[in-house]
Amino acid sequence: RPQRGGRDGAYRHNPAWGAGVDVYVVDTGCRCSHVEFEGRCIQGWSGFQRRTSSGTYVADHEDGSGHGTHVAGIVAGKTYGVAKSATVICVKQCGSDGGCSTSKALQGFAWIEAEIARRGRPGVIQRSIGGPNRYNGKTTTAAAAAAGVETGAASGGSTG
16 A cells, blocks of 8 residues: 555655756756656757667666666656656756766756756756766856756755
8 A cells, every 4th residue: 555645644745846947957867768757758969979770879878777767767657656747858967877077067058058948847856866076066056046946856866
């Protein structure tokens, strides 16, 4: 039996929550083909490349650890997502091993800022990653807030 909260113990969810909003999930990538996303997941920017069989390099959006897909599911999965109608845009700043670099983080946030302006829709940034002490996200979070973009971060995440 699912756990319930509130005074009456009932869980109420409006299926329209998140409609018209883009949520930028900053993590290890996402598996957008997952059935939970029902086509509401877009591969955005990736700081990683992979070599194809023809020898060319393309953006690597694969979520080798599953962490980014898990986070995106909490945000907008059809079964347990809190914003079931939101569009997830995956921004891969960390490798499958969880390693994140300052340069990839800054490039990813610059891409998000430009993408929000290009799309012209409300945007939310969800960061569920840690990073080195020299990069804790304060600069990019402040810039996002100044632009009217909501930013969330997982509590208890490592910063170094």
